[in-house]
Amino acid sequence: MKHQVTLFLCLCLLLAGVARAADWTTTDLGQTAIVPMKSAPYPHDSRKDGFKKGEKVYPAEKHYSDSSVLLFIPKGYKTGEKTDVLVYFHGHNNNVAAAVEKFRLREQVVASKKNVILIFPEGPKDVPDSGLGKLEDKDGLKNLLAESLQVLKADDKIPAANLGHVVLTGHSGAYYGIAMCLKHGGVEDNLSEVYLLDAAYGNIGEYSGWLIRNKTGRFCSIYTDHLKARNEGIMAALKEKAVAYESTMDTEADDSFLKTHRIVFLHTTTLTHDNTVTLLEKFLRTGLLPDRPS
DSSP states (O other): OHHHHHHHHHHHHHHHOOOOSSSSSEEESSSEEEEEOOTOOOOOOGGTTEEETTEEEHHHHHHHHOOOEEEETTOOOOOOOOOEEEEEEEEEEEEEEHHHHTTTTHHHHHHHOOOEEEEEEEOHHHHHHHHOGGGSSHHHHHHHHHHHHHHHTTTTTSHHHSSEEEEEEEEGGHHHHHHHHHHHHHHHHHHEEEEEEEESOOHHHHHHHHHHSSSSOOOOOOOGGGHHHHHHHHHHHHTTTOOOEEHHHHHGOHHHHHHHHEEEEEEEEESSTTGGGGGGHHHHHHHHBOOOOO
16 A cells, blocks of 8 residues: 555656656765756757767767766755755766765765755766756756756655755866856856856856856855966956955965955965865855754
8 A cells, every 4th residue: 555655646746747866875974866857968959969079079878868967965954945055067077976976075065064955967978078058058057956956845855846045166167057057047046156166267257247246146266377367357357347356375265264255266276176176165164055953
């Protein structure tokens, strides 16, 4: 009888267009699920024929067919009327499974003590490409977050699919996808924080534009030498519009400094390109989101 009820509920959810998560894995860190979603970046018409860089061709079936989205709920997470989310995008030649482990993303979310759910969609898989498929389209981010919240609600992880604050972050080649989300992602009123992890390669106008029109949004960019000029370009655009910001070395930016200033650019000569991702925990911890209950 119990199995019949479960099958009936699953059928109702499928008929309503809400897919339950395949599996939730529980560890000391919290709960993780990998879920295929219609609103995930790929597959998408922009890469239906794959991608070519130089002489190398990356076929669509291998690199642009994975619709997986990782959802992570940290241990001690407290549900509420709205759900705050951290959306992370990986860079070139990477994938969700590898990046979440290499950069200890779940561990960083837990260490930040913030009451936030991590949403990590698969992007261009193991390919040097900054495209982000459906998330380049108008309202692409809005659709991804709506579907993610519906999955969480269907699996009884949250009481309602109501979006709270949105934090966008990513490493390296993730810059383009983040910029498109800022440009027309469809969640402008919810976007509260943006963190670039050595990722200011381009689309300066989208970043400076968001900071100019959003008077309360928080922005932190950590960068190595090779992106110094690009970050200075964002600073110049802000200066032209009389938008205040702070720029210093990462070794000079303690928690008090980060909590005090809304827009921060941190130059590092001690961290490698990949190691800049370790700043995510610090940016989160000193950010605007509420802490998890102790």
